[in-house]
Amino acid sequence: xxxxxxxxxxxxxxxxxxxxxxxxxxxxxxxxxxxxxxxxxxxxxxxxxxxxxxxxxxxxxxxxxxxxxxxxxxxxxxxxxxxxxxxxxxxxxxxxxxxxxxxxxxxxxxxxxxxxxxxxxxxxxxxxxxxxxxxxxxxxxxxxxxxxxxxxxxxxxxxxxxxxxxxxxxxxxxxxxxxxxxxxxxxxxxxxxxxxxxxxxxxxxxxxxxxxxxxxxxxxxxxxxxxxxxxxxxxxxxxxxxxxxxxxxxxxxxxxxxxxxxxxxxxxxxxxxxxxxxxxxxxxxxxxxxxxxxxxxxxxxxxxxxxxxxxxxxxxxxxxxxxxxxxxxxxxxxxxxxxxxxxxxxxxxxxxxxxxxxxxxxxxxxxxxxxxxxxxxxxxxxxxxxxxxxxxxxxxxxxxxxxxxxxxxxxxxxxxxxxxxxxxxxxxxxxxxxxxxxxxxxxxxxxxxxxxxxxxxxxxxxxxxxxxxxxxxxxxxxxxxxxxxxxxxxxxxxxxxxxxxxxxx
Numbered sequence: 038x039x040x041x042x043x044x045x046x047x048x049x050x051x052x053x054x055x056x057x058x059x060x061x062x063x064x065x066x067x068x069x070x071x072x073x074x075x076x077x078x079x080x081x082x083x084x085x086x087x088x089x090x091x092x093x094x095x096x097x098x099x100x101x102x103x104x105x106x107x108x109x110x111x112x113x114x115x116x117x118x119x120x121x122x123x124x125x126x127x128x129x130x131x132x133x134x135x136x137x138x139x140x141x142x143x144x145x146x147x148x149x150x151x152x153x154x155x156x157x158x159x160x161x162x163x164x165x166x167x168x169x170x171x172x173x174x175x176x177x178x179x180x181x182x183x184x185x186x187x188x189x190x191x192x193x194x195x196x197x198x199x200x201x202x203x204x205x206x207x208x209x210x211x212x213x214x215x216x217x218x219x220x221x222x223x224x225x226x227x228x229x230x231x232x233x234x235x236x237x238x239x240x241x242x243x244x245x246x247x248x249x250x251x252x253x254x255x256x257x258x259x260x261x262x263x264x265x266x267x268x269x270x271x272x273x274x275x276x277x278x279x280x281x282x283x284x285x286x287x288x289x290x291x292x293x294x295x296x297x298x299x300x301x302x303x304x305x306x307x308x309x310x311x312x313x314x315x316x317x318x319x320x321x322x323x324x325x326x327x328x329x330x331x332x333x334x335x336x337x338x339x340x341x342x343x344x345x346x347x348x349x350x351x352x353x354x355x356x357x358x359x360x361x362x363x364x365x366x367x368x369x370x371x372x373x374x375x376x377x378x379x380x381x382x383x384x385x386x387x388x389x390x391x392x393x394x395x396x397x398x399x400x401x402x403x404x405x406x407x408x409x410x411x412x413x414x415x416x417x418x419x420x421x422x423x424x425x426x427x428x429x430x431x432x433x434x435x436x437x438x439x440x441x442x443x444x445x446x447x448x449x450x451x452x453x454x455x456x457x458x459x460x461x462x463x464x465x466x467x468x469x470x471x472x473x474x475x476x477x478x479x480x481x482x483x484x485x486x487x488x489x490x491x492x493x494x495x496x497x498x499x500x501x502x503x504x505x506x507x508x509x510x511x512x513x514x515x516x517x518x519x520x521x522x523x524x525x526x527x528x529x530x531x532x533x534x535x536x537x538x539x540x541x542x
């Protein structure tokens with residue numbers, strides 16, 4: 038069916054569907070495992086509220102068989118070939134090679150993935166033929182251009198995901214106590230950290246590599262041209278997976294909701310092989326995971342980790358492609374039910390790369406962390422849990438086996454770490470409950486009432502007006518004009534005085 042016809046049909050059917058209680062939602066996460074996970078959790082929560090929910094999921098993830106796709110419908114599609122290996126070699130590969138993360142290469146990959154997605158007319162047509170009342174877009178700046186899909190289909194959209202972007206969301210803030218997520222700073226910054234943070238924030242305010250001026254003209258030439266910066270602010274609501282318990286207090290607007298991590302929730306029953314292993318570990322268990330894309334560590338690092346795990350007085354579950362030399366002591370698997378393992382009473386410590394999802398699962402189940410950040414926002418994440426008092430940070434490249442073993446035992450056994458995370462966990466549960474249900478509530482809310490009433494005036498004006506450039510320019514011109522007039526008057530008075538003096542003489 039031609040896309041133009043689908044678009045028109047979407048608009049007509051949306052009018053009809055809005056008169057009934059059941060709504061149809063399409064969620065479009067970034068095609069990475071962790072992002073798909075939190076979108077599917079919210080999809081299930083929305084479905085429980087009586088809505089018809091669809092999630093776009095790349096076939097390479099579906100073929101793995103690890104994702105829980107129950108409770109909602111799936112729209113499969115093909116993404117950039119070899120994406121998983123490309124991401125692993127670009128990001129974690131740089132870390133293990135002792136190099137700085139190649140941010141330019143990462144953004145290039147994101148651009149290629151985005152281009153593949155936005156040129157997938159079959160996928161866009163499939164989405165349109167579902168006649169959604171709302172499209173949920175992943176909240177991550179390199180992929181903000183995905184809003185072109187709902188823009189083309191003339192469907193309201195919302196953001197759900199990781200990133201708190203006050204500049205893009207037009208939230209008034211100060212870089213003095215709001216650190217950028219790519220910097221490993223807390224909200225208590227030194228002078229030079231504040232300087233560094235301010236400069237980075239200014240750069241992002243003036244220039245963002247994610248916001249290509251020609252995006253709408255390239256991918257939606259039939260639509261009225263709008264910049265991505267303007268399109269972003271038209272979201273019905275921004276659901277941000279942050280909070281002030283794990284993270285730091287941050288200013289918001291009525292349509293910017295800090296909801297915590299939507300992967301969290303009560304632990305479910307474990308698969309039999311994991312259940313028997315965990316139940317038998319009376320001495321405690323260490324959960325080790327470096328994320329879905331880091332399953333093949335360099336040999337010298339994996340040997341170091343296995344050496345440590347074999348010597349620990351506890352059992353271990355290690356997410357890896359390795360085969361355990363002692364399955365009764367170390368259980369290895371390329372996929373683990375992480376949230377449910379962290380919720381088991383025998384789990385004592387979590388050795389983690391500090392991805393956002395894993396941190397929230399550890400917080401929810403009150404498990405102390407040994408943080409081993411690798412790339413992206415993980416250094417920032419590691420610093421915040423260390424600053425909160427329930428983690429220590431290790432560098433996998435430079436730490437010795439003895440240092441790793443000592444750190445794991447310290448975090449697992451010293452009461453201060455457990456006490457700190459228990460306090461934070463209680464606060465989080467009391468204030469945020471089950472975040473996936475909170476997210477579902479707000480998405481349901483904006484489908485019922487719309488988001489216009491929560492949208493601030495600042496989100497509806499050009500950036501130059503929002504940051505008062507026109508006002509400051511007017512004041513500068515007024516001051517300059519006053520000074521010029523003042524100087525001219527003084528020169529004129531002085532000239533008259535000299536002439537008068539000359540005549541008198």
